[in-house]
Amino acid sequence: MTAPDPASPLWPEDRASPVPAVPARPLIRALDGNRAALTLLVVQNVVAAVLARQGVPLGAALLGSVIVNILVAVLLFRPAVNALLQDVRWRTRPDWGVALGAFVLAFLASRAFVLAYVTLFPDAADSVPQFLSSGPDLWLLLLSAGLLIPLLEEIAFRGLMMRGHEHARGFGLxxxxxxxxxxxxxxxxxxxxxxxxxxxxLARVVQHTGSLWNAVILHALNNTLAVGLGAWLSRNGDLAGSLADPSQATELLQNPALRTPLMLGALGFGSVVLLVLHLWLQPRADTTVGARPGPWLSGAYAVIVLFGVLAVLYSFPAVRLAVTDLQGALP
Known part of the structure; x- marks a missing residue:
């Protein structure tokens, strides 16, 4: 097989193979994926926050952020989006059986890890974000948070960022x-x-099936379930209130006889399920992986991680108090 030209953005697959070669197509750059993911996060949070402050309901505010993000993608990231539209990940049909099976196991692992965390830190039980709305806006919330935002986030993170990192450094990284x-x-x-x-x-199911759509399905199911469950809890009176009341969960988790066994059991169960998923969802062969060596780390990626770390630190009361005291000490 002819050796690749790392400097070329085009990669004709298996040129010397007796099977007709796949036409050359542009490869997504890791740097473009990082920038697209950062831009999506900034636009989504800023637009939704501005609209919410103007009294716009949550569903409509999130839908507004989706519209702005689509416009930004068309204006700023057209080459990267065009490369994704030509990529085999976009053109491969979903495998509904794999997507649904992975969703069930991923949901179990996710809930187990949350349970382990709130058992270790009971006061965090009321900090998990809730997507709540009512009336006609609930349908907009289902459309935006349940379907459109998962699609955009998968395009940005698994479609552009992860694909670019694969081209630069391979599946694992x-x-x-x-x-x-x-x-x-x-x-x-x-x-x-x-x-x-x-x-x-989400990352492994895309790598395993070769289709971005399986991650979209899994992500949409998770978000739709969260929105639907929140709507059901808000409409079902005392029973729902008792289920949704974090103070009751906090009292249970502060029981010293239950706390450690429950935390270890949840962490162990979630880890086993995640290991099963890891062993099951092995990446399939892809000749474009590692075909465009280059840097995967950029300023955009560092900003995403730094923002997350600072947000995590600010969520702790001691840090918030220290920031408040510092602000009060400033002239």
């Missing part, structure tokens, strides 16, 4: 770096505990 960036970007420790296993499964 790309799965880890996209998982870290996607997880810490959520900023809340209790949420991160549940997102880490989910994000890793």
């Amino acid at each position: 790309a799965a880890v770096t996209s998982t870290v960036a996607f997880s810490v970007a959520h900023g809340v420790p209790a949420a991160i505990a549940g997102i880490v296993p989910l994000a890793y499964v």
Whole structure:
């Protein structure tokens, strides 16, 4: 097989093979993936926050952020998006059986890790973000948070960032770096505990099946379930209130006789399920992996991780108090 030209953005696969060669196509750069992911996060959070401060309901605010993100992608990231549209990951149909099986196991691992975290830190039980709305806005919330945002986030993180990292450094590093960036970007420790296993499964299911759509399905199912469960809890009176009341969970988790066994049991169960998923979702062969060597780490990636780390630190009361005292001491 003809040796690759690392400087070329085009990669004709298996040129010397007796099978007709796949036409050359542009490869996604790791740097473009990092920038696209950072831009999506900034636009999504800023636009949604601005609209919410103007009294716009949550579903409509998130839908507004989706629209702005699409416009930004068309204007700023057209070459990278075009490369993704030509990539085999975009063109390969989803495997619904794998996607649904991975979702069930990933959901179990995610909930187990959250349980382990809130058992270790009971006061964090009320810090997990909730997507709540009612009336017509609930349908907008299901559309935006349940379907459109998962699609955009998968395009940015598994479609552009992870694919670019794969082209630069291979499957393993790309799965880890996209998982870290996607997880810490959520900023809340209790949420991160549940997102880490989910994000890793999103990466591996794409690498295993060769289709980005399986991650979109899994991500959309997770978010739709979260929105639907939140809506059900908010509508079902005392029973739902008792289930959703973090103070009751906190009292249970502060029982010293239950705390350590429950934490170890949840952590062990989640780890076993995640190991099963890791062994199952082995990456499939892909001739473009490692075909465009180059840096995967950039300023955009560092900003994503730094923002997440600072948000995590600020979530602790002692840090917030120290920041408040510092602000009060300033002239």
